[in-house]
Amino acid sequence: MTRETLIGQIRSKKTFLCVGLDPDTEKLPKKLIEEEEDPIYEFNRQIIDATAPYCVAFKPNTAFYEAYGLNGINNLDKTFRYIRANYPDHFIIADAKRGDIGNTSTRYAKAFFKKFNADAITVAPYMGHDSVKPFLEFEDKWTIVLGLTSNAGSADFQQLMVGDKELYLEVIEKCAQWGTPDNMMFVVGATKAPMLEKIRKSIPRHFLLVPGIGEQGGSLEEVCRYGMNSDVGLLVNSSRGILYASAGEDFSERAGEEAKKIADKMAYFL
Amino acid sequence: MTRETLIGQIRSKKTFLCVGLDPDTEKLPKKLIEEEEDPIYEFNRQIIDATAPYCVAFKPNTAFYEAYGLNGINNLDKTFRYIRANYPDHFIIADAKRGDIGNTSTRYAKAFFKKFNADAITVAPYMGHDSVKPFLEFEDKWTIVLGLTSNAGSADFQQLMVGDKELYLEVIEKCAQWGTPDNMMFVVGATKAPMLEKIRKSIPRHFLLVPGIGEQGGSLEEVCRYGMNSDVGLLVNSSRGILYASAGEDFSERAGEEAKKIADKMAYFL
Numbered sequence: 001m002t003r004e005t006l007i008g009q010i011r012s013k014k015t016f017l018c019v020g021l022d023p024d025t026e027k028l029p030k031k032l033i034e035e036e037e038d039p040i041y042e043f044n045r046q047i048i049d050a051t052a053p054y055c056v057a058f059k060p061n062t063a064f065y066e067a068y069g070l071n072g073i074n075n076l077d078k079t080f081r082y083i084r085a086n087y088p089d090h091f092i093i094a095d096a097k098r099g100d101i102g103n104t105s106t107r108y109a110k111a112f113f114k115k116f117n118a119d120a121i122t123v124a125p126y127m128g129h130d131s132v133k134p135f136l137e138f139e140d141k142w143t144i145v146l147g148l149t150s151n152a153g154s155a156d157f158q159q160l161m162v163g164d165k166e167l168y169l170e171v172i173e174k175c176a177q178w179g180t181p182d183n184m185m186f187v188v189g190a191t192k193a194p195m196l197e198k199i200r201k202s203i204p205r206h207f208l209l210v211p212g213i214g215e216q217g218g219s220l221e222e223v224c225r226y227g228m229n230s231d232v233g234l235l236v237n238s239s240r241g242i243l244y245a246s247a248g249e250d251f252s253e254r255a256g257e258e259a260k261k262i263a264d265k266m267a268y269f270l
Numbered sequence: 271m272t273r274e275t276l277i278g279q280i281r282s283k284k285t286f287l288c289v290g291l292d293p294d295t296e297k298l299p300k301k302l303i304e305e306e307e308d309p310i311y312e313f314n315r316q317i318i319d320a321t322a323p324y325c326v327a328f329k330p331n332t333a334f335y336e337a338y339g340l341n342g343i344n345n346l347d348k349t350f351r352y353i354r355a356n357y358p359d360h361f362i363i364a365d366a367k368r369g370d371i372g373n374t375s376t377r378y379a380k381a382f383f384k385k386f387n388a389d390a391i392t393v394a395p396y397m398g399h400d401s402v403k404p405f406l407e408f409e410d411k412w413t414i415v416l417g418l419t420s421n422a423g424s425a426d427f428q429q430l431m432v433g434d435k436e437l438y439l440e441v442i443e444k445c446a447q448w449g450t451p452d453n454m455m456f457v458v459g460a461t462k463a464p465m466l467e468k469i470r471k472s473i474p475r476h477f478l479l480v481p482g483i484g485e486q487g488g489s490l491e492e493v494c495r496y497g498m499n500s501d502v503g504l505l506v507n508s509s510r511g512i513l514y515a516s517a518g519e520d521f522s523e524r525a526g527e528e529a530k531k532i533a534d535k536m537a538y539f540l
Contacts, residue, residue: 063378064377066378066383099394104292104333105333124396127419127421153399156399159399160432160433163431167430
């Protein structure tokens, strides 16, 4: 998907919500577990249908599928296919946080861009340019580099000073030279909203993928204040707050309501 | 596998070779591609049989399986099972370079330690303590943190100065506080052998997983000189140099010979 198409979707739907598809069998409605042959896929399918009107992107985190072995990967594959077939205008992010030496990163890129047909993949920057650049070689596909993550551990390395700036800013500025605002985004946690201001100054045009609103404590208002640019420039993710709004039979209905609530706020900030 | 068992294996077999199982269908013998229903698995099986006498560890890199979609993951699963069933004394490393926020890292740990029954997984440190620690919660399992990688891109961030030391040393020293020499190792590229001296001084007891000898240009002699400790403390990986020693029908025989050559040198350094 091109940048123009993505921005067009955000403008026309008045939402920049990304729904994280992180299925956890311990939290899935009992009825699904008991009655469905493939409860994870059925859960995803119903969540996707219920939230699609209120979001522009879906983001399956690969860990939640790999944990269930081959069956989990099969569910991931089916989920990608379901979105692509039924919601072709939605942006699909494989939240995989991959990264390896050059020829190996190319294989991850092929796995997610070709086999799974995702629009974007999240990438860990620690191994440097030859681990990141292979993902940039695919037309109309996006590399979303971890910049400043939403977890407490971001203080351990990302926030250390490297010369006169924090490592996360060094990572963002260096990676921004390898890609363009048309094929690269950065993960910036909502829990670090004030630091968004500094990041936004440094990369005025890039889209930011922002996890951490809701359960992790980040504020949508702060994210918009510090992170929005003239093209919106934000994809804000919510996973648990939407997926597990209810563990009853009304889970998809409640998920849709939660997604709508966030989208309504987003429309206000737009 | 415990540290004592691993050291015992190295001492008794007089080798600390790890064979990287990175199957690439473009390099596989044509005969396998044409005649075998499952050429990747058949390739791995024959490589494993041929090299097992000369190595103590096998290391499938997950990218080389994910690139082939569900079939690739199925091959990875079968490869893990084959090693476990036939070579129960070999140490199995899932070279996955995973890392995510806490509850998500736990899922990756379950995927590789429980579903695939690997002994170890490689982990990317950028997200800090709550992304690394979940891997340490599994008994007799190992977390192998990326310290200083063998690729050119290691200069981009890993070798930047953070205060009075390089980031890679800060990563290694901080992570070493989260685990112990009994459940944590570090990846240190063979192409950076002189920096090994500094790393070895900083963490005298930890095992190091060393990729980059052979095709990438690292020297086994330098790795031993700077990296070996009184418990050996090294697992040195070779992938392409062994796997693709021949593209003919003698591929496994030649792979065995290459592995034996390296093991003979290792025996000398031991």
